[in-house]
Amino acid sequence: MRNKLKRLPVYLKNVFLLIMLWPVAAVLRKTNKAYRHLWLVMERGFDARDNAYWFFRYLRERQPQINACYVIDKASPDYCKVTQLGETVAWRSLRHYLMYMAADLLIGTHVQPAAPDLMAYYHLRQIGIHPQGKQIFLQHGIILNDMKWMSYPSMKVDFFASGGKLEYDYLVSEFGFPEGIIQYTGLCRFDNLIRENNPSNEILVMPTWRGWKYPQGERFYETAFYRQFQSMLENPRLLKLLEEHDLRLFFYPHIELQKELDKFKSPSERVVLASWKEYDVQTLLMRCNLLITDYSSVFFDIGYLEKPVIYYQFDMEEFRKYHYQEGYFSYEKHGFGPVVKTEEELMNAVYECVGNDFRIQKEYRDRLDDFYSVRDELNCERTYQILCRMDSGK
Numbered sequence: 001m002r003n004k005l006k007r008l009p010v011y012l013k014n015v016f017l018l019i020m021l022w023p024v025a026a027v028l029r030k031t032n033k034a035y036r037h038l039w040l041v042m043e044r045g046f047d048a049r050d051n052a053y054w055f056f057r058y059l060r061e062r063q064p065q066i067n068a069c070y071v072i073d074k075a076s077p078d079y080c081k082v083t084q085l086g087e088t089v090a091w092r093s094l095r096h097y098l099m100y101m102a103a104d105l106l107i108g109t110h111v112q113p114a115a116p117d118l119m120a121y122y123h124l125r126q127i128g129i130h131p132q133g134k135q136i137f138l139q140h141g142i143i144l145n146d147m148k149w150m151s152y153p154s155m156k157v158d159f160f161a162s163g164g165k166l167e168y169d170y171l172v173s174e175f176g177f178p179e180g181i182i183q184y185t186g187l188c189r190f191d192n193l194i195r196e197n198n199p200s201n202e203i204l205v206m207p208t209w210r211g212w213k214y215p216q217g218e219r220f221y222e223t224a225f226y227r228q229f230q231s232m233l234e235n236p237r238l239l240k241l242l243e244e245h246d247l248r249l250f251f252y253p254h255i256e257l258q259k260e261l262d263k264f265k266s267p268s269e270r271v272v273l274a275s276w277k278e279y280d281v282q283t284l285l286m287r288c289n290l291l292i293t294d295y296s297s298v299f300f301d302i303g304y305l306e307k308p309v310i311y312y313q314f315d316m317e318e319f320r321k322y323h324y325q326e327g328y329f330s331y332e333k334h335g336f337g338p339v340v341k342t343e344e345e346l347m348n349a350v351y352e353c354v355g356n357d358f359r360i361q362k363e364y365r366d367r368l369d370d371f372y373s374v375r376d377e378l379n380c381e382r383t384y385q386i387l388c389r390m391d392s393g394k
Helices: 002-031 051-062 079-083 094-102 118-126 165-174 190-196 217-222 224-233 236-244 255-263 281-287 299-304 316-322 343-355 362-371 379-391
Strands: 038-042 067-071 105-108 134-137 159-162 182-184 202-205 248-251 271-273 290-293 309-312
Touching: 002 094, 038 051, 038 094, 051 067, 051 105, 051 190, 051 379, 067 094, 105 379, 134 379, 159 165, 159 379, 165 182, 165 362, 190 281, 190 299, 190 379, 202 281, 217 224, 217 255, 224 248, 224 255, 224 343, 236 248, 236 343, 290 299, 290 343, 299 309, 299 362, 309 343
Parallel strands: 038 067, 038 105, 105 134, 134 159, 159 182, 202 248, 202 290, 248 271, 290 309
Antiparallel strands: none
16 A cells, blocks of 8 residues: 555656647647557667567568657667667657557557556556557566466456467466457567577576565675575686686676676676676577576576576575465476576586586477477567557457
């Protein structure tokens, strides 16, 4: 209740803007070609690295007849690469609000696609306040945990992309959306992963976050997350392996934990503490030979590339306390690599993987085949064809 009260001014601001700007947007739809038949595309508003970016890039390169505009903050490190592709609008600008209300399709990776304030519009939608455009949810990672708050009618969208067959079956059976809204298209970013895959002598360590209530600031030093990953970055066996095999290790925490990145250190120049502002996740995924993660769904991307993964899960109970509960996916039964609990087990698994020339074992390859019934470069194309039918009213 307290958090909702804090957010009340934000909700009121957005309701006020909807009321004031709605007639202006209606006029622009009829008189200004920039607002007519518009597909508005966005991720968080300050980035362009995920499914929305790759779908926008597909539209500009393959379907230039579509009136598409990407929403991004001008201060974003990704701003220039988006402007080179096509039309952009500044995040939370007056024009963004007008386009949001005028667009035919609102396309994004988060729960209220392309909205100036994602959570505010998510809650406003629950009480019937929403723009007239159809809402296209591209996702920003395959769902594996219990995330029923995204089920219908808690979340109302007109299109919900699924990235894998097992995920699709789970969503259809458990999330309650009307028939046809959930589609197994694959994730748009998967296309580029296959096209540009270029493994080199790199190991990627990419742990996920732990929820908003997880200790932050100075208290972060006391967490198991910090202690275990800092210890790993200093592990003599790991550093020796990097030297002997001419490897580099990139440590890239989830974007919600990047603010804690400066707390980590390593004695080796072969270990890179990778900031999201300097390194693109897709590039790191395509370059790495091995992924080490804890619970991050990014392992699905690595699986799509048929690369090995190791799950380092030293704090499962704490993770479930602060983050999501287990869903349909079991790391032990469905995972694409071994699950380890201790640093010693982790080092043994890494040594085994390197000694096996980073080849994925048959047991895990079979699991990949079960999860992905389709693995190709047509994810954007499938998404586009469905959206065209939606936009034309078919």
